[in-house]
Each structure stands twice: as C-alpha cells, then as structure tokens.
Amino acid sequence: MLVNKLNWVSSPAASPEVLKTLNSRMAEFYSSLNDRPDYQKLNDDLHDVESHPNNKLAEQIALYIIAKGFKKVLEVGCGSGRIYQHLVRHGFEGSYTGVEMADYVIEANKTKFPAATWKTGSVYDLEQWSDSYDCCFCFYVLEHLIYPDKALTVMMERVRVGGTLILLFPDVRSSGIVPSQKIGLSYGAGAKDKLKKGKVIDAVVSFWEAKVMRNKLRKINQLYGDFVINLTPYCLDKDCREMLPDFDAIYLGSKEEIERWASERGYGVTFPLGKEGLMARNAYVAILKQ
C-alpha cells in the first residue's frame, strides 16, 4: 500500500499523446526564462565545488575524450559549457559543438566561448542533422528524456563508424533513489531527516514507501518493461516550491539496460570508470560504433 502513486511506464509502450504532452511541458520547463535561471544556477553550483563528484566526473569525460584523440565532438544538453571548459583547460584542439534547449544559455555560451559551435535545440533534432562526429556525449541528460531509446538511436546516428557515444547518468536501479518521485507526505528529505524535524507520520510513510520503491527498482524492467519513465516528476507538480537536484528526472535508467540496448545492436560497451563506488550509483558508459 502506497500513499503516493508510482506513475511509472515503459516509454516505448506508453500512450503517444501522454508522452507528447510531457515532452512539451519539460521543454517549456528547460527553456522558460521563469524557471531556467534558478535551475541553471543549481546545476552550475554543483560544478563550482571543486571536490563535488559532478566536477570530477565532468573532468574525467574531458580527459577521456583527449586521451582517445577524438577531434570532432558533439555534446547534447551542454548547459553552460562546463565540459567544454574542462576540454580547453586540458589542451583539446579539436572542434566542439554543444546543443542545449535553453536559448539564452546558448547565446551566453556563444559570447563566452566563440571558438566553439553552440546550437539551441533538443536531442531529437539530431535526426535532421547530417554531420557525423568522433564522439557524441551527454552528461546527466539521459535521465531527463521522455524518449530515452529514441535519443540513444539518434545520438548513435551522429557517431561515425569507429566513434563513441559517452553517457553519464544516475543508475537508479543501483542507488534505489528517484529524486523526482514524491515519497511520504512531503517532498525532499528522506525519512531520517523528517524524523529529526519531528514529522513522525511523514517519516514512517517515507520509510515504508522508500523501501517499496527500492524493491521495485531492483526489478524495474520485469515489472514495467523497457525504458521506464516517471510521468509525474516533482518539477511539474503544482506544489513544487523549490529547486532540488534531479527533481526533473524522468528516465529511470541503469547500466544493465543501456548495455543490453547497445549489445543487441552489435555495439561495443565499456565502463571507463568501472561499476563500483561512485560508479555504482552512476553509469559512465562508452558505446563504440564498430
């Protein structure tokens, strides 16, 4: 028994109309001038703390791209160009193109970093492009997509044979955490924090729902199907009053699912930072188009 419904469905099997509406609402959230500046600040703040995992992992991707000798790279969901800055700092001399939904963020990038190419758009627009790249990558973007399987296909189409698609996203099957899912009687903190604040009933409900959710996440694909998404992310909730990390997460992804997707298509798969420690809760996957 749950107080909160898990509004989770398989994206490829869900109602096209429902997905279309959710996609437009999320596009509006990412590009609107009302929400985006605070959202952008939340993301940039994570990169600004030198010791934060986001900053370290962003740098790792830049170092990987340089070590592999990729000369023509495409970043999807590039935000304010944090990985581009790591690339430049580490001596990348190839060509970089960044794509992002928020037009004003792209315009600011054009002014700050004129040597790179910046385009406003969505991952799905790549279907219309003809260029191919040594490497396409996205850093904490896959989990925000309504059509993750379609996005993988179109990104892979932009990778040349012999090139690589790099994905970094939260592995919710391993972490057991879905920050965009309401747990208990209020969003945000977990059961322990709620208890400390004296919210006893909320803490008990949160504890129970988190346990049920963790169990479901472990066998998410058996229960719901492929490419499971959360149809009601907290960022779109009418009661949403605060910006929280990943309150806009949609796709409940895992290393296993991406590896399966890639292997079924004959692509090579590696995990450059392994699967343990920090990389248990996250997935850093390199998919080789061989």
Ligand SMILES: C[S@@+](CC[C@H](N)C(=O)[O-])C[C@H]1O[C@@H](n2cnc3c(N)ncnc32)[C@H](O)[C@@H]1O
């Ligand atoms: C958590 S942020 C990460 C941004 C950036 N990679 C960084 O680490 O600073 C998620 C990003 O995904 C972008 N995004 C969401 N949906 C997208 C879509 N359909 N196509 C391209 N980018 C998208 C958002 O605009 C946002 O910039």
